[in-house]
Amino acid sequence: MRLKDQVAIVTGGSRGIGRGIVKAYAAEGAKVAFIYKGNQAAADSLVAEVTQAGGIAKAHQCDVANHDDALKVVEAVEAEWGPVNILVNNAGVIRDGLFVGMRPEEWNVVIQTNLGGTFNFCHAVAMKLARQRKGRIINISSVAAEHTNPGQTNYAASKGAINSFTRALAVELAGRSVTVNAIAPGFIETDMSENVRNKAGDLIKKMIPLKRLGQPDDIAKAAVFLASADAAYITGQVLTVDGGLSLGAVAV
Amino acid sequence: MPSQAEIYQKVSATLVDALNVEQEEIKPTSTLQGDLGAESIDFLDIVFRLEREFGIKIPRNELFPESIFQGDPDFVQNGKVTSKGLDELRTKMPFADISKFEKNPELTAISDLFTVEMITKYIEGKLAKV
Structure with missing residues (x-):
């Protein structure tokens, strides 16, 4: 078990990629506190699933965009399980639409959740990890930060900022042996990507050299690696996990 | 109010924790960066710890401008x-x-x-x- 007895927090944990990361971390021996915003049924089912598999997970309801709530969740996790070792900022939303028609609230909610949530949870744990002189922060970005499609100015901006934030924070925390990395998933088969997948159909698979959509578990495996001792010398990096999508090759 | 010696003891203990150094390495004239290896994040950590240890508020840029x-x-x-x-x-x-x-x-x-x-x-x- 690569994460035995580690305490991990995973935001946006009840569904999609986050859910995959929670299950993978628990299977590797971590105690996983995951954050969900509203879908309690999904959260409860995940706790049940992890528990049945012999792992430890607990759900915490919280809006990641709220700084005070982030602090409270981290305190609650530490009161129950002790110091946090791993933070995965995965919570994210999309409000796709062409920029000229984008409402300010569609911009704001994406920035405040994706980027603001990452800030809030990093802010809540960074000094704690620094004091432990070890720790892992993993931010879930997106290939959309670098290879964007029309209708995602808000999402692309939030993810591009997460990449820059990841590098900048990595430099600040490196002296205390805390690593900060990001994972940039491509098309992953989740609820969030459903609309795009439905619209694009088989075209997506033609754009992906590995000829299949990604699964949450593909991202979870990368997240386990970056959280593990094996990744101790990696910091400030954005690891693209997209089946080769971002290479820009056209299927022949 | 604690004596200067008592304050010094507590400050030293704070630096041991914040900078991960041995007590023996700390002398009154030790410089935080040159002798004790402090980096920028360490200065903030020291301020936070001193605030808690002594129950005081240390405004930003006052102790380490x-x-x-x-x-x-x-x-x-x-x-x-x-x-x-x-x-x-x-x-x-x-x-x-x-x-x-x-x-x-x-x-x-x-x-x-x-x-x-x-x-x-x-x-x-x-x-x-x-």
Whole structure:
């Protein structure tokens, strides 16, 4: 078990990629506190699933965009399980639409959740990890930060900022042996990507050299690696996990 | 109010925790950066720990001011702090012993003012005002 007895927090944990990361971390021996915003049924089912598999997970309801709530969740996790070792900022939303028609609230909610949530949870744990002189922060970005499609100015901006934030924070925390990395998933088969997948159909698979959509578990495996001792010398990096999508090759 | 020796003891213990150094390495004249290896994040950590340890509030840039000489171009000339700059230093950091620094006031040596003794004097002054 690569994460035995580690305490991990995973935001946006009840569904999609986050859910995959929670299950993978628990299977590797971590105690996983995951954050969900509203879908309690999904959260409860995940706790049940992890528990049945012999792992430890607990759900915490919280809006990641709220700084005070982030602090409270981290305190609650530490009161129950002790110091946090791993933070995965995965919570994210999309409000796709062409920029000229984008409402300010569609911009704001994406920035405040994706980027603001990452800030809030990093802010809540960074000094704690620094004091432990070890720790892992993993931010879930997106290939959309670098290879964007029309209708995602808000999402692309939030993810591009997460990449820059990841590098900048990595430099600040490196002296205390805390690593900060990001994972940039491509098309992953989740609820969030459903609309795009439905619209694009088989075209997506033609754009992906590995000829299949990604699964949450593909991202979870990368997240386990970056959280593990094996990744101790990696910091400030954005690891693209997209089946080769971002290479820009056209299927022949 | 605790004695200077008691304050020094607590400051030393704080630095042991914050900088991951041995107690024996800490002397009153030890400089935080040069002798004890402090990096930028460590200065914040030290401030947070001192606030908790002594139950005081340490305003940003008071104990470890970052930009003392930014207000006036006359404070520094050719990489050296001018007499005007030294006056500013005395005003902003009355708890620092600048007697050695003023003999050769190279700007790059400013971090040598941040010593264990300096923190102790700062805390002493703070507690006297409470």
